[in-house]
Amino acid sequence: MTTDNRYSIGIDLGTTNSALAAFDHSNEEQQTAETFGIAQVIDQNVVDARNTLPSFLYIPSEHEASGDMYKLPWNEAPAHLVGAHARDQGEKQPQRLIHSAKSWLCVPDGRHNENLPLSAHPEVKKLSAIQASANYLGHLRDTWNHEHGDDPIQSQDLVITVPASFDVVARDLTMEAAHQAEFKDVTLLEEPIAAFYAWLADHQEDWRKIINVGDVVLVCDIGGGTTDFSLISVEEEEGNLTLSRIAVGEHILLGGDNMDLALARKVQLKLQEEGRKLEQWQFFGLAHSCRKAKETLLADESLDQASVVIPGRGSKLIGSTISSELTRHDMQETLLEGFLGSCGVHDHPQVARRMGLRTIGLNYASDSSILKHLAKFLAEGKKFVDPSSDLGQVTESRQFLHPTAILFNGGVTQAGIFRQRVIDTVNQWLQEDGGEPIKTLELDDTFLAVSRGAAYYGSVRRGKGVRVKSATVFSYYIGVESAMPAVPGMPPLMNGLCVLPTGVEEGSSFEIPGSEFGLVVGETVDFRFFISRERPNDESGTTVEDAESHLEELSTLEIHLPIENAGEGSNAVIPVRLRVSLTELGALEIWCDAIDQDRSWKLEFNLRED
Secondary structure, eight states: OOSOOSEEEEEEOOSSEEEEEEEETTOTTOOSOEEOOEEEEEETTEEEEESOEEOEEEOOOHHHHHSSTTOBTTBSSOSSEESHHHHHHHHHOGGGEEEOHHHHTTOSTTSSOOOBSTTOOTTSOOBOHHHHHHHHHHHHHHHHHHHOTTSOGGGSEEEEEEOTTOOHHHHHHHHHHHHHTTOOSEEEEEHHHHHHHHHHHHTTTTHHHHSOTTOEEEEEEEOSSOEEEEEEEEEEETTEEEEEEEEEOOOBOOSHHHHHHHHHHHHHHHHHHTTOOOOHHHHHHHHHHHHHHHHHHHHOTTOSEEEEEEEOOSTTSSSSEEEEEEEHHHHHHHHHHHHSOOOOTTOOOOOOOOOSOOOSOOOOOSOOOHHHHHHHHHHHHGGGSOGGGOGGGOOTTOSSOOOSEEEEESGGGGSHHHHHHHHHHHHHHHHHTTOOOOEEEOOSOTTTHHHHHHHHHHHHTTTSSOOEEEBOSSEEEEEEEOOOOOBTTBOOOEEEEEEEOTTOBTTEEEEOOSOOEEEEESSEEEEEEEEESSOTTOOTTOEESSHHHHSEEEEEEEEEOOOTTOOTTOOEEEEEEEEEEEOTTSEEEEEEEESSSSOEEEEEEESSOO
């Protein structure tokens, strides 16, 4: 980060919608970040600025690409169309539409593969999830630069948000997409933390009066494609309130998109009862129309129903279009009971038994109950808090970690009925477990909070606000191969050495206690890294036997470590001790210090930023 850039720019690279906000450091009166209007094609030959950029990419046919219907002020013939009209066109031709590219970054196999859209016809040139993400970022770059030519985005302090549950590889791929979009000075920030920064920005004068020592804030982020939970603690350090992120949940592919499909299924069954059958391609158009109807009903409580229109094709269908309606009763019953139905704190998500064969796709949540996922998260949250700290009212007798405040984020939580159902259910759990009711922290706009908070974070990094500490919420391990005689059919044993325990704050450095290790230098070797979400009590230097069975593997670092004063082709095993640094930018540095010589080798593994 440089401190002489005019703007700190926050980009919410969302699963369903992306947004951009900026904090102008040259304006001494500015206290919070401002949302930036994103110019985009909203219809053929129509360009307008919107607060969000729908994260959809449409691959035009040769005929479409040859015209000027998708012309932008900075590009008369874009190869791909992104944004609002891309989403609309894709509903008519789903085989040309890429969506949920962000979630594809989490799929271990084929993250670089050019395999999207999955259902594309042979003549459609597919893209990878990284390329699609780079297209969204490139569009944000171009629309900003078109209006701020004297302060191009590549020269500003950039913060791009990612889900707190993103693994290391998914974060690195996000950075790769940013580099493809020609971004330079980039920092990654977790979305729940960004949302909390937006709340801090809105309450700079009174946040210390609203939350107190011992509070645990639950950030409940329900977006278009994903649901994420995080916990932020409020503690005291040298007489001052400090904020720390203490736990994050799993990356759950469950959100507003699922709700739209559920509504579409409701209308589809109604049409079938009327003797009207939809083709498969029409169902996606129906989901798109149900999304609009849902938004209409949620925005205007005086309406009892909203129209749904499904595009038709050919003379065999009843007319050119099929019309129906979505009633408020059907919407609330489908969404509240299907996704936010009341449940007990012991009711956790059910894992459905899988079929032996399935189509290639994302690892969607098999249980649609958002509250069951939340119950599981809070039950597991106990292990991240020391009972003697009084955080979250954790005691041995309590069944789950008690959040004392809740901050909603994500487009789904714009609707008051959804927020209230979550609040009522959590309060019921708290009451049954002997806890106090939860208090609500309000955000002005949950659609745009993440981008605003990310931009405000740029100001915090310059010392103009309180910083939320981001300690590690998982334990990280490096693979150590055991020296043993060769046995046919038996690979060498692989153990996991804990190099970064849960709870280590960025900026920390320490030595790994215990034995010496042999470092192979002078040839290309692999270093394997692992993670555990289930071992919060492992300390630095703890060895986990059979790492492949008990830990989750992240990735492999292939590297050639040099050897001095030796000819080409020479190699050696050097006795070393290990020390670790977790930088302020989230880079895990493992230093291998030679025991009998003044020499060190560094391995770098990025936890947050490339």
